[in-house]
Amino acid sequence: MEHPVDGPRFDHRQHIPGTTIFDGRMAMRGYALNKMCYSFNRKENREAFVADEEAYMEKYGLNEAQKQAVRERDVLAMIAAGGNIYYLAKLAGIFRLSVQDLGAMQTGMTVEEFKRKLLEAGKG
Amino acid sequence: MARILGGISTSHIPAVGNAIANNLQDDPYWKPFFDGYPPIHAWLAEHRPDVVINIYNDHGLGFFLDQMPTFAIGAAHEYRNEDEGWGIPQLDPFPGFPELSWHIIESMVADEFDITSCQELPVDHGFVVPMQLFWPGAPHNPDMPRAIPVSANTVQHPIPTLRRALNFGRALRKAVLGWPEDIKVVVLGTGGLSHQLDGERAGFINPEFDRYCLEHIVHDPDRLTRITRMELVEKAGAQGTEFLMWMMMRGALGDNVREVTRNYHIPISNTASGTLLLECIE
Incomplete structure (x- = not known):
């Protein structure tokens, strides 16, 4: 089988659940x-x-959606409004x-639950 | 003539910088991670490289989205570790080697790699944490080599393909081997392995995929170029795309390498951490 060509038109994995592709x-x-x-x-900023x-x-x-996301400390809303995690x-x-x-805020877990999930990943 | 001794890859998680600052190497959480590095220290002490080419990805310190180079190479006398915004202790500047930087830039552009050259480049945890891991006390370790940073874009898509990353490393090898002085060079690839910080899938880790990559990068890196970028996001996580740096490093090592040591541990912070030392066989 021909291996997949990695170009913008040739990749079927454009929709990855829970993941925003930060593109143009x-x-x-x-x-x-x-x-x-x-x-x-900068500290002064x-x-x-x-x-x-x-x-x-x-x-x-910032537009209103961005401002509101910041006011509410809503990370998922910041990402939806174009925020890049870095x-x-x-x-x-x-x-x-x-x-x-x-991670806990975005997944609806407590911080302890989120940390436990990470530890569990190491036991698999 | 210049020689490439080998390549070392490692995760570059910011929390590691804090753990080092707080001497947590023997803490039960951190020990399985830090235990991966003494064999690398021994190898470096034996081989004493003169130059380190540090391939990393900037995280929004050296570059912003106004001007985002796909591949950038530092050509400065020194590289400053500046404030990233969240209180990691800053290190003193790392001495550079601008003459060799320009030689590499000349050679790679002649080889049709379009490089952004940087006479100033603030470096973040992606660059300094690996330096601290490999040369404790960096940059003041007496064996600290002169540094050349190479940054690839993983902040914003489109990111380079895995094939391009591997070929970049191969062109980098050609450039270094064309340097007339007898110097010893080590190449770093920093970042990864699987992790995702953003979205509902935050906390995603994929040991099976990491092991596949670790297995094949040693002797058959070309096989990994079949992985598309979206497949890399899907299987390694949104920030697991930093594996591109490992591919760039691997390309610089030539076909024949010997694995000296590796370590793989989950989790450090939100990340599956890994390190790998490959020695070039001439």
Whole structure:
């Protein structure tokens, strides 16, 4: 059998459950949100966000869906609004959330349940 | 002439940086992970490479989505480990080797790989955590080689194919072997293995697929180029695409390698962690 050709038109696995492919479409949608999160590499920007979240989001031109997702600390909504996890992680850092905390929030588990799930994966 | 001694791959999980800073190597959670590294320290102490080419993926420190190179090579005198936004202790700068960087860039572009050259490149955990794992105390370990960072895009699709990654490594090998000085080079591939941070599938880990990759990357990496990028996302997880760095490293080692050591442990943070040391057979 011919092995699959890896091109945009030749891959049947475009829909992977629970997974958003961050491609050009999502990159366009999420640009303002991701740009804001990228700014959090600098301490003074993290402090400015904490001092006035609304003003900071306004400055970066977030749309209402993005703002609402940030207000509600809703990671899945941030992703739906175009957020990229590598940049969102910097926002999560401001809230002192680890990647286990983020995992629990996205899967509807408690943090302990999520950590247990990871440990179980090692026993398989 | 320059020689490539071998390649070392490892996961580059940020939490490892904190574990090192807090001396948790013997903690029960961390020990099975850190136990993978002493054989690598012994090999490095025996072979003492002069240069380390560190193939990693930037995570939103060196590059933003405004300008996203698919393949970037550092050509700086030093590489600064800057603030990533979440409080990992920052290390002192890593000395570079810009003359060799430019030689590699010249050679690879002549070989039709379109490289983004970077005379400044802040480096994040993807670059520094492996350095700390392999050369404890980095960058102040007395054996610390001069560094050349190579970053591939896994932040945003389209990412490179596995075939392109392997061929990139092969062109990198050709470039290094064309350097006239007698230097010893080691190539790192950092990231992976299976993990996913985002979405309802967060926490996804796939030991069966990781073992398949670990098995074939040693002696038959071309087999792995049959994996499509979407299949890689499906089977390795959204961030498991970092396995591309391992393929780039493998390409730089030539056809014949000897496996010196490997380790595989689940979980570290949200990730299936792995490390592999392959020595080149001339």
